Structure formats: structure tokens, C-alpha cells
Amino acid sequence: MSIEEFVPKTAYSPLPAGKVGYESPSNIALIKYWGKHGEQLPKNTSVSFTLTNCKTTTTLSYSPLETEKPEGSFDFEVYLENERKPDFEPKIGQFFTRIEQYLPFLRNYKFIINTSNSFPHSSGIASSASGMSALALCLLQMEQKMITARSEEFFLKKASFLARLGSGSACRSISGPVVSWGEHNNLPGSSALYGTPFIGGIAPVFEGFQDTILLVDTGKKEVSSTVGHNLMNDHPYAENRFQQAEKHIDQLLYIFKNGDLEGFVSLVEQEALTLHAMMMTSKPYFILMKENTLSIINKIWEFRKETGLPVCFTLDAGANVHVLYPEKDKQEILKFIKEELAIFCQNGRYISDFAGKGSKALLK
Structure with missing residues (x-):
């Protein structure tokens, strides 16, 4: 699958004000990735356990703007546990810029992003993985309301693809319990563009x-x-x-x-x-x-x-x-x-x- 598959081919139906929400877990890599190239692509394949209790809960409130924002400009606010976090906003702005071609509606709405973690933020428990994957899922959930529904498989692939553009390891937080990221000859269907459920058989002791x-x-x-x-x-x-x-x-x-x-x-x-x-x-x-x-x-x-x-x-x-x-x-x-x-x-x-x-x- 190429990146072109994730660019919408049909027009969106406009939405009134509304709200979507997702919770997404962190993950812990067993085979680590450290080093990337291009636009958030890994230098090596990684494999992780998707966690359960360490998670980010995100709600995305949206309301239509009267006038579309200029290209590369977005209207949003970010809150962590109901407290405004302006210092988080440059990273979200960069994320929106990267994914705009895949979600062209971003300049047509004002967004309120409210997020909370079940674990300490920025302390090395992959809060960016759970946070960016939760936000990507919310945006995809919004898109599903505006466009002819695609399959669940496609939804999860696109969510993982978008999450990667916010934080590389976020692409491994969409599915579980074991996910790979990166192209590897012995992992059929594996990709550097998104995470894929681990293929190859897992013994019961690892469940x-x-x-x-x-x-x-x-x-x-x-x-x-x-x-x-x-x-x-x-x-x-x-x-x-x-x-x-x-x-x-x-x-x-x-x-x-x-x-x-x-x-x-x-x-x-x-x-x-x-x-x-x-x-x-x-x-x-x-x-x-x-x-x-x-x-x-x-x-x-x-x-x-x-x-x-x-x-x-x-x-x-x-x-x-x-x-x-x-x-x-x-x-x-x-x-x-x-x-x-x-x-x-x-x-x-x-x-x-x-x-x-x-x-x-x-x-x-």
C-alpha cells in the first residue's frame, strides 16, 4: 500500500459541531527502533507489546468555521486533564501540517483537544505513542462521519499511518497484542508506513x-x-x-x-x-x-x-x-x-x- 491510498478521493459531507473520543494504549518495544529517515520512517524494524492500563484518553470537540483557514494554518487548543497546554500546541500544529493532505477537512473546523494519561507524561513510558495514536483515531473517527465508510482494516491502517506522522512508535499503539513496524522479509505484509499485527504464530505462554x-x-x-x-x-x-x-x-x-x-x-x-x-x-x-x-x-x-x-x-x-x-x-x-x-x-x-x-x- 502506498501513501496515495490514504488521500481521500471523494468529497466530504460537512459536519455540525460534535465530539469524538478514543483511548489508546502505550506500547513497549521488545525489538527497539532508534534512528529514522525521511518523514518519520524507521531505520530498522521494531516489534512491541501493546499495553492495556498505560493509556491516553482523548476527546476531540469540533465546530465548523465560517471561513476556511489558510493553507498550513489550523484552529485548535490543547488541554491536558482540562488544563490548557500552549507548549503542546507546536507539536500538534506540526502533526496537522504533516497529515493535512490525508485529512483535507482540518482547516474547516475549530478543534478542542482534551487529553489525559493514566501514567506520568514525558517520563519514558511512550506518552507520545499513546497520545498521538489517540488523536489520530479521533480524527479518523471524525472522517468516517464525513465520507463513505471504509473497512475496519483500512481504518486501522490509516490511523496507524497518521499516528506515525505524529510520533513514530504511535503506529504500534493502534492494534495489539504484538505489533511490528518496518519492512522485514520474514514478516509478510509488514510496512514502514504503518504498524501491522505480528504474523508468525505466538505460543500461549506469551498471551x-x-x-x-x-x-x-x-x-x-x-x-x-x-x-x-x-x-x-x-x-x-x-x-x-x-x-x-x-x-x-x-x-x-x-x-x-x-x-x-x-x-x-x-x-x-x-x-x-x-x-x-x-x-x-x-x-x-x-x-x-x-x-x-x-x-x-x-x-x-x-x-x-x-x-x-x-x-x-x-x-x-x-x-x-x-x-x-x-x-x-x-x-x-x-x-x-x-x-x-x-x-x-x-x-x-x-x-x-x-x-x-x-x-x-x-x-x-
Whole structure:
């Protein structure tokens, strides 16, 4: 499918004032993407678990304008938990500019975007992924009211395509429980334009896989993901990293199909540490992990060695730690988290989550 498929071919029916709403989850990448090219395209394929409890809820109120705005100009306001956030608006304006050719009605309406997160914003739990995917879904829901309805498959593809133009990883938050993004020879139908449900078979042990997110630092990241991605352009190890990620996709295919938990643990932790190694060896270099991040990692390694349980960690672009483990081991591992890991969290906070099905409409 090419980008031309997402450009409307028929005229819109005008809408009176109204409101749409969606909730969309965050996701946690198992195979990381770090580095992009063109217009929000990944330098390597990635695969993620779609989460359930870490989500953004967004409502989009719209009202027709008497006069269409000039090209590249839009009328909108952004609120986070009912508080106006002018500092969010440049990013939304950039997003609208990128998607205008795919949603030509944007200059004909005034929008009030009200959003809230079930987790701390900008702290490395992919709030841009859940936020941009929720907004893209709201806009697509609005489009569905104005144009001949397309199939659900097309709706989800276009939502993922648009979400990517706001935040790359947002394209993996539309569906679930496992989504890939990027073209890979052994993933039929995979695309760099949008996320696709993972194809290749997943063993039952990975169903409902648990992710307990340890909130080591809930403050804003010192270096944004956008800056970090750009530093890969001249990174001395970038090409080797991109090749490694593609090979890891093949390994993950085998792991998922065969229920290889030992292989999963090893691969996921290697991916997490490689991501942060790329940050620490870029120019300028930076470190997003904190002291308590490392303490948690060491505790997990000790616990796994003592118990033999298949628990592992992964990291996003931040200090917080995602503890991954099968649902069948939930009781024992949660006990370990409460007794030995929570002390390393800010105010003892953590979020219990698991791989889920993706986004959900709130308003029709």
C-alpha cells in the first residue's frame, strides 16, 4: 500500500459541531527502533507489546468555521486533564501540517483537544505513542462521519499511518497484542508506513504477558526521543545496530512460535541495553538511566538466578524499568517487586500492566 491510498478521493459531507473520543494504549518495544529517515520512517524494524492500563484518553470537540483557514494554518487548543497546554500546541500544529493532505477537512473546523494519561507524561513510558495514536483515531473517527465508510482494516491502517506522522512508535499503539513496524522479509505484509499485527504464530505462554512498570523517575526526560533519534544520523555504530535489529526479528519469530522464554529473556534484555549503549556512544553522549535503574536490573538478575523464573527487564528511552514475565508467574514475581524493587521507585510507585488488544472508541 502506498501513501496515495490514504488521500481521500471523494468529497466530504460537512459536519455540525460534535465530539469524538478514543483511548489508546502505550506500547513497549521488545525489538527497539532508534534512528529514522525521511518523514518519520524507521531505520530498522521494531516489534512491541501493546499495553492495556498505560493509556491516553482523548476527546476531540469540533465546530465548523465560517471561513476556511489558510493553507498550513489550523484552529485548535490543547488541554491536558482540562488544563490548557500552549507548549503542546507546536507539536500538534506540526502533526496537522504533516497529515493535512490525508485529512483535507482540518482547516474547516475549530478543534478542542482534551487529553489525559493514566501514567506520568514525558517520563519514558511512550506518552507520545499513546497520545498521538489517540488523536489520530479521533480524527479518523471524525472522517468516517464525513465520507463513505471504509473497512475496519483500512481504518486501522490509516490511523496507524497518521499516528506515525505524529510520533513514530504511535503506529504500534493502534492494534495489539504484538505489533511490528518496518519492512522485514520474514514478516509478510509488514510496512514502514504503518504498524501491522505480528504474523508468525505466538505460543500461549506469551498471551497476556505481564509488564510491571517501575517508576524510577517520573520527571521529564533530560533528552527527548526526537533528539536521540537524530543523533543516530552520524553515529559510528548505527549501521551495525540496524543490522542487529533485523537479525533479532528473525530470532524473535522463533522465540514467539516455540515459547522459548529463555531466548526471550536474553534477547529482550540485550535489546534494552543496546538502545542505551547507542545513547551513551552518540555525539553528544547522554545517559537516561539512573542509579536506581541499575539497582533494579541487578536485583532482577539475582532473583532470576536464584529462582529460575523467566523474568526480565526492558527499558524505553528513560529511567523507568519494565519488568516482563508470564502471567503464570504473576503472584511470585509481584511479591518480589513489592518486597525488593518498589524501594527503588519514586514514592514506591509502579504500574501493573499486560499485553492487550489496542485502542478503543469512547464516543460514536
